[in-house]
Amino acid sequence: MTQANDQMYEEAMQIKVLYFASLKELFGRSEEQLSAEGVSTVDDVWKLVSKGYDVSHQVLYSINQEYAQADALVKAGDEVAFFPPVTGG
Amino acid sequence: MVKITGIAFDPWEELSSFQTAMKREGEYGACANFVGTMRDMNEGDVVNGMFLEHYPGMTEKHLEKIVQAAKEQWDILETLVIHRVGELLPNDPIVLVAVWSAHRKDAFEASRFIMEDLKSKAPFWKKESLESTGQTAEKNRWVEKNTSGY
Numbered sequence: 001m002t003q004a005n006d007q008m009y010e011e012a013m014q015i016k017v018l019y020f021a022s023l024k025e026l027f028g029r030s031e032e033q034l035s036a037e038g039v040s041t042v043d044d045v046w047k048l049v050s051k052g053y054d055v056s057h058q059v060l061y062s063i064n065q066e067y068a069q070a071d072a073l074v075k076a077g078d079e080v081a082f083f084p085p086v087t088g089g
Numbered sequence: 090m091v092k093i094t095g096i097a098f099d100p101w102e103e104l105s106s107f108q109t110a111m112k113r114e115g116e117y118g119a120c121a122n123f124v125g126t127m128r129d130m131n132e133g134d135v136v137n138g139m140f141l142e143h144y145p146g147m148t149e150k151h152l153e154k155i156v157q158a159a160k161e162q163w164d165i166l167e168t169l170v171i172h173r174v175g176e177l178l179p180n181d182p183i184v185l186v187a188v189w190s191a192h193r194k195d196a197f198e199a200s201r202f203i204m205e206d207l208k209s210k211a212p213f214w215k216k217e218s219l220e221s222t223g224q225t226a227e228k229n230r231w232v233e234k235n236t237s238g239y
């Protein structure tokens with residue numbers, strides 16, 4: 001396998017994780033890539049990324065830009081997002 | 090039509106030009122619209138400005154989904170939803186929801202439905218800049234929750 005192929009393979013095994021509003025500020029980042037290995041549900045991802053942080057408010061989950069329940073399954077290539085209750089309008 | 094804009098907009102001009110462009114004269118007998126505007130006061134504090142964050146991609150998709158759900162439930166001819174993002178000042182329009190239908194029941198109910206769903210589910214977040222008082226310096230505060238309009 002060439003180096004370019006290796007890189008493509010690794011990217012394909014990743015989950016893209018986005019944070020918004022107060023969560024983005026708390027974590028000090030708006031997005032990151034995580035390995036999909038050993039991760040089954042969106043709540044598994046949340047537990048992984050929020051470890052060590054004190055999140056005092058409700059957190060909403062989305063997968064591929066659709067709201068998701070905590071037990072929804074995630075796979076490599078998915079875009080997962082975590083954010084606080086919405087306050088638009 | 091669903092539109093997210095980072096630039097200040099005039100809801101009355103948007104309504105007027107959209108209604109002219111949609112070319113449904115004679116078909117609609119009702120247009121219900123809601124305009125949400127930024128206040129200069131919240132929870133007892135003077136608010137000088139506000140930052141409106143959104144989730145590019147998901148926000149537009151979600152608004153389209155709300156409009157589609159309204160179209161399935163009511164007899165609607167046209168809809169227009171505009172939402173502002175970025176830096177806002179008091180008195181800036183934040184949101185416009187307009188629904189055209191043959192009769193008022195559909196326009197009233199569908200516009201209410203779209204607006205309430207937008208407030209409770211569309212991914213937008215407000216951060217207020219509060220004026221400093223004698224005791225406190227100017228600070229920023231995330232709005233924590235929207236209350237139900239029903």
